[in-house]
Amino acid sequence: MGASYSVGSNVIGLIVRGKHNDKHRxxxxxxxxxxxxxxxxxxxxxxxxxxxxxxxxxxxxGSSIESWANGPSLSWNxxxxxxxxxxxxxxxxxxxxxxxxxxxxxKKYKVKSTVLLLEVTKSxxxxxxxxxxxxxxxxxxxxxxxxxxxxxxxxxFVSAKVSTSGIPGLDTxxxxxxxxxxxxxxxxxxYSGHVxxxxxxxxxxxLVIE
Amino acid sequence: xxxxxxxNWEWPADRVIEDRILIKITDxxxxxxxxxxxxxxxxxxxxxxxxxxxxxxxxxxxxSIDTKSxxxxxxxxxIQEVKAGSYVMLGIVSSTICICIAPVDNKETDLSSISCx
Numbered sequence: 001m002g003a004s005y006s007v008g009s010n011v012i013g014l015i016v017r018g019k020h021n022d023k024h025r026x027x028x029x030x031x032x033x034x035x036x037x038x039x040x041x042x043x044x045x046x047x048x049x050x051x052x053x054x055x056x057x058x059x060x061x062g063s064s065i066e067s068w069a070n071g072p073s074l075s076w077n078x079x080x081x082x083x084x085x086x087x088x089x090x091x092x093x094x095x096x097x098x099x100x101x102x103x104x105x106x107k108k109y110k111v112k113s114t115v116l117l118l119e120v121t122k123s124x125x126x127x128x129x130x131x132x133x134x135x136x137x138x139x140x141x142x143x144x145x146x147x148x149x150x151x152x153x154x155x156x157f158v159s160a161k162v163s164t165s166g167i168p169g170l171d172t173x174x175x176x177x178x179x180x181x182x183x184x185x186x187x188x189x190x191y192s193g194h195v196x197x198x199x200x201x202x203x204x205x206x207l208v209i210e
Numbered sequence: 211x212x213x214x215x216x217x218n219w220e221w222p223a224d225r226v227i228e229d230r231i232l233i234k235i236t237d238x239x240x241x242x243x244x245x246x247x248x249x250x251x252x253x254x255x256x257x258x259x260x261x262x263x264x265x266x267x268x269x270x271x272x273x274s275i276d277t278k279s280x281x282x283x284x285x286x287x288x289i290q291e292v293k294a295g296s297y298v299m300l301g302i303v304s305s306t307i308c309i310c311i312a313p314v315d316n317k318e319t320d321l322s323s324i325s326c327x
Contacts (some may be wrong), residue, residue: 017252046255080248086255094223096255108287109259142253149253191249 002103002210004198005191008041011027011117012160013207014153015042017100019114021192023179026174033173034100035132035148036117037142040205041090042100042197045152047083047142062070063118074181078122080144086150087136090199095206099189103208106194113195117179117190150176213265213281217300217308218256219288227301230321232314233280234268241283260286269297269317278312282308289327298323301326 007013013036018026034044041184088096099105106112125156135156141147151171157163163183165174196208239260243250249313251257268275282300291313292298299321301310310327 027245027249046253047251048255080251080254083254088255091223095220095225096221096250098221099259109285111259144248144251144253 002194002196002208004206007012007036007038007117007205007207008119009038009126010119010122011203012036012038012120012125012157012162013115013117014173014177015044015113015115016177017098017111017113017196018179019053019174020112021114021191024114028170028172030166031173032150033153033176035128035133035153035156036115037129039203040197041203042084042090042093042205043087044093045135045139045142045149046088046096047080047144047148048086051085052082080142083142085139085142085147086186087132088196088206089136095131100195103194103196103210106196107210111195112193114177114192115179115195115209116125116190118180118184118188120160121158124160124162128145128156128162131156131159139142145169149173173203214278215268215275215280217280217282217302217306219258219282219284220303220307220309222309225303227303227309227326229292229302229305230277230324230326231280231300231302232269232273232297232317232319232321233300234269234317235260235264235266236299237263237294238289238292239263258283258285262286262289264289264292264311266298282311283309284308299324299326 015034017032018030034042093100099109099111150173154167154176169175192207194210198208199208241263261283266280268278277284297317299312299314300308302311312324312326
């Protein structure tokens with residue numbers, strides 16, 4: 001069932017997927033950063049299909065099953081470099097990462113995460129939301145080095161004036177977590193375990209942790 | 211190795227399937243994790259937990275896609291009842307996205323009777 005936590009309109013957060021607890025140091029390919037918007041909605045930056053420069057999102061099919069007769073279909077760039085970037089909110093996460101939302105699927109897939117929540121001013125909360133709105137409109141490229149999920153999560157915190165600089169060292173979710181926790185010592189709430197989000201309506205979400 | 215029809219896996223998210231195809235599975239094997247394990251990164255939208263490559267051939271479609279080769283990468287936990295040599299129905303949305311895999315007894319099965327997902 002898990003414990004539910006309300007996320008207020010003056011609270012923002014970071015979720016490090018794959019980080020089992022505060023002390024755990026996940027491998028570089030075992031972690032992902034999502035953020036928590038005021039009100040609790042999870043959002044994150046992902047590498048999508050296709051090259052950022054190609055204009056292709058991957059599929060070359062038409063809309064009917066008969067179009068398959070013409071064969072080859074998808075062309076995915078899985079190199080991690082110059083991929084199309086995409087911003088995934090709750091609705092997209094239901095399709096590509098339901099185990100980040102549904103606590104039972106989180107347990108089924110053994111996905112543990114660590115959440116860091118931080119109280120901010122109304123103005124900072126608005127800047128944080130605005131950053132993600134802008135990124136959704138113009139996500140640009142995803143690069144595993146220097147243009148990844150944590151790079152953009154960090155930019156969101158900088159944009160909201162929660163951080164003053166980028167991530168020290170490599171852009172990884174765990175390094176961002178350490179930076180935020182260190183800068184805001186005593187002012188953050190941290191939770192670890194199987195993490196989900198429950199939609200309550202009217203753009204409000206509870207954070208669910210077990 | 212490419213196939214005539216290549217599909218990507220997503221979870222249903224309350225979507226209703228638009229197309230149903232029956233395939234005979236010819237092979238299931240663990241997907242490559244790519245250079246430096248990059249394909250395993252959870253920051254890639256189409257990376258999947260414990261991905262398996264399912265290869266098969268379309269059967270009994272009653273259309274020109276019969277005998278076309280199919281390739282789908284899906285999470286191991288979603289295909290536990292599936293094995294090479296068996297028949298499965300794939301539930302498709304948006305032409306290239308598979309949101310469910312349902313084992314069927316034989317190639318004469320009425321696909322419209324299969325609940326999926």
